[in-house]
Amino acid sequence: MVQATEQTDADESELINFSKSSTREWISGATFSLPYLLIAGTFLFGPLLLALYMSFYDWAALDPAQSEFIGLENYQVLLSDPNFWNALKNTVYFVALTVPPIVVGSLLLALGVNRDVKGQWLLRTIFFSPYVLTVAVVGLVWTEVFNSTGLVPHYLGGGNWLTSHDLAMPAIAIATIWWQLAFNFIILLAARQNVSERLYEAAKLDGASSWRMMRDVTIPQMWNPLVFVIIVTFVNSFQVFGQPFIMTDGGPSFSTTTIVLYLYDTAFVGRDFGYAAAVGYVLFLILIAVSATNYYFLTGDDE
Template sequence: MPRVARPRRAGARREALAAYAFIAPNYLLLLIFVLVPLVGAFLVSLQRTDGFGDGTFTGLDNYARLASDPLFWRSLGNTLLFTAIVTPLSMAFGLFAAVMLNSALPARPVLRSLLILPMAVSGVATALIGVLIFDQNSGALNKIAQLFGLPSIDWQSQAGPAFASIVIATVWWRTGFNMLIYLAGLQGLGPDLYEAARLDGAGAWQRFRNVTLPLLGPTTFFLVILNVIYSFQVFDIVFVLTGGGPGGATSVLVTYAYETGFVTRDQGYAAAIGMVLFLFALLFAAGQWRASRTRDLVE
């Protein structure tokens, strides 16, 4: 027996070494481009800097400043509000489009291409398109409003319209991605459950609510994580479209960190803002994962 077990253990050891060799490049890239910069940012957040020369170690002073910084709390509130609006809207529109495209809809390839098209452009390009649409002086929306005798909207001068413009542009940009993921999930569902529900007399809405939505639970969980993390990190659309204005009404944590680090040259404080943002994203992802595991165990 020992003579048989020893080669098996040796074979298992070789398989484990081969597996580690295959995943080692991924871990190396993760170490170089994620973990090392993250540790570096944390060390910078413990210093007071002005952009020139070495920083001065101040411990947790930068984090203490956050508690009494009204601009930080406003940016945090804007980030949470932006996330709470954009995430459900873009996912709901994506799910609706996926359900439509998964049915016998005419010209499905054309409609699918139109919805996916925003994914082909960057966030900066999307924001520039938004400028052409929402500019309060020469934007397409105000031009159309003037043709019908309607009042123009001060998209850049008023807080509400400015915030609405970045929400609309972001939802338009993210809907295609959510649709694509939901469509893949729908196409992976078998027809047996739908046929059984139809035989039991379930209507279209009942089949959607009681069959489609529960089966898309893992897809929805995946998309919630991605959309929330993206919303926490939104920068390009806000920076190009509104610049954080008017009066900080559309400032989010990343734009505030950018202004702090590259305009006022306080990189230590900007790094502290970034670490708080990372902590929020990490806690949310961990909470969602724990909630998902708890629901699966209960079910």
């Protein structure tokens, strides 16, 4: 009986110590997280909620107190706005032009550089270097490449690609692919280097060809980073702004006006901040839907 009482007291003491330890860890974690939470709350979640609030108003930017509540009218107008649907169509076209080359190209570069070849460090530096450039520099450089006296029209013809209704968006897509390959390349190169070489040795002993090793070893082992790259590339492409803003300003004839560029023009040129907020939230919902769909089909996880 005494032993049972002592055991019970010991269990209670251990439980109390565990509870105190967990509390200390929680307080410590919360303390370290607090600066980030304050910054995120001030510059991310605060504006996010304010934009949602603004989307229900005919917002008066200079005197918010004079803003008129109009409910869902901004969203109703958006659904029948041909300019919005044109911007959405242009954005989807841009996504289709950029996502497959960026994902496939970065994967091929990562697999190629991972091979035992001379000058690996130089190749990695060359492939990653475009990503250190800002979007302004990228836009200005490629504007010179595609204008009427640039390299591309000189060798491929077509005149100034950026003033062509059919060629302007492909030109922006080419500039974006060149720029964005680098980020995904680094992620996928790191993922490839984490694949154990023993798996390839075992596959070779079984007589597997290079294609079989790619399909049965490389891709499955790199699948999670690859899913991340695909989703991030989709999100980035749907949010494209700087390239069309600098290279074409949405032209010619609004053929390169994307959703974010249309949002910018609506807010800061048309001064219709409430409607622009509604456009932003529709884009936010589109990104959630696209990301969730990609995640579901790429992972098979419906939770």
